[in-house]
Amino acid sequence: MRALGIILAGGNNNRMRELSNRRAIAAMPVAGSYRSIDFALSNMANSHIAKVAVLTQYNARSLNEHLSSSKWWDFGRKQGGLFVFTPTITPDNSFWYQGTADAIYQNLDFLKRSHEPYVVIASGDCVYKLDYNKVLEYHIAKRADVTIVCKDVDANEDVTRFGVLRMNEDYRIEEFEEKPMVSDYHTISTGIYVIRRRQLIEMIERCAQEGRHDFVKDILIRYKNLKRIYGYKIQDYWNNISTVEAYYKTNMDFLKPEVRDYFFHQYPDIYSKIDDLPPAKYNPGCQVKNSLVSSGCIINGQVENSVLFKKVYVGNNCVIKNSIILNDVYLGDNTHIENCIVESRDTIRANSYYCGEDEIIVVVEKNERYAL
Structure with a gap:
């Protein structure tokens, strides 16, 4: 695939209560044998993205242990590979990641040394299956600057923890609000973006010069009227586990036969690190x-x-x-x-x-x- 992958897995929030005291949210166990980040990594591997960077920060020990070998997701090869980046003190910078845009900025050399023309950015706290190739094809066909993968949710769904957007008939995004208190719209961003690599470098560098650090607020929302930003709707299962209630619901969903069949028995598969344990x-x-x-x-x-x-x-x-x-x-x-x-x-x-x-x-x- 003509893209490299970036997985943002360094964040933390208080809505996970005691569960995030020991581990990053991206390392939360899901569906018995998986970690949350396995779904993004498996989607990258199944989409034939050979080069993937994982940006970790908060409580990263458990997550780094899980990512200690790239063989489970088939990234162990001469071309590409799995790269894990944590905040590093340098002569120019002694900060932790101050936001999602700053996390990418502190590892900008990774983008500059790469040759793939496109970048797929995903978060590590979502449970879903998606072929990023289809999103990239859509991105090229629309001649978009940025494509945001989005999903319609039920009218009674709590949208205050998501980015909420509105599109026109051509699926171009006209309004984008991050974590609104009240919203009349029910299309949310899934935190998955496709963007041209050179344009991402340019935007991230400008963000850093202006002292801005958040990818959504300082890039997507600021540029929504200047750049061609489109939405790509998905219909299949997608859930975010960033609260205790959402985490509980996601795991309970796997007790439904149709959800188990979708993730466990339908191609493509979800991969994870294997432990040598006896059967139950x-x-x-x-x-x-x-x-x-x-x-x-x-x-x-x-x-x-x-x-x-x-x-x-x-x-x-x-x-x-x-x-x-x-x-x-x-x-x-x-x-x-x-x-x-x-x-x-x-x-x-x-x-x-x-x-x-x-x-x-x-x-x-x-x-x-x-x-x-």
Whole structure:
């Protein structure tokens, strides 16, 4: 493909509550065996983008470990590869990334040394499948300066955490508002952009000269009347996991047969780093209904409408309902978990009871299971 990829995976927000204390949002586990960033990386690989840069910053240890080898997404080759860039102190700059545009600016040499004519920019906190080739073809056919991948959402959807836009009959963007309090429009930006490499370099350098740092506010919104910015609508599944509620809903969507079939059984595939773990073990007397149970789990109790990630131990007489149990959790005997997200590497003591009634509870046991 005549494009290189940039994945923005360094951000953080308070809407993930305790879940973002240990890891970047792009490293959040999704659908039992994946990380959020796997979907963007797999889309890059399936679109034959051979050169991909991941810009990381906040709580990047877990994410950097996950990206330690490019072979899982087939980027390990002589031409191209997977590049992970973190903020670096130089004689000219000692700042962390001050925004998405600044993150690209601090790694501008990567763009300048590349030869691909186009750049695909994506975020690392979205769950979807997309052929970027189709977006690039659309971008060229429209003779666009920038193409934004967008999606229509339901009228009752909360759009305050998205960029909201309005297009004319030719799909040219006429209005673009970032995270509005109130909006009459229901077309949102998915955070995926296609732009010519030389033009991106020019815009980013001008942004830096003016002391501006945000890609959406300082490039897309400022230039919407000066540049030809078009929208490309997608109809298939897409979700952003940047809040606890959205993260819970996305994982629960994988309990629907049509969503599982779309991601697990329909080409192209989603790839991830593989752990050498035994298959899940279901001991006599356990009951499992409509749940995703990952490798390395041992089930003794009752699990219903839940997603269990790798290496979860469910003790005797436990009841797990409508919950997400992250990696390497030990649930003691007679524990009841309902409408909860249990943080990874927790030990839930026997006879514990957690039930979220009005909202999803994030369970974090402050115990010392591992020595520091």
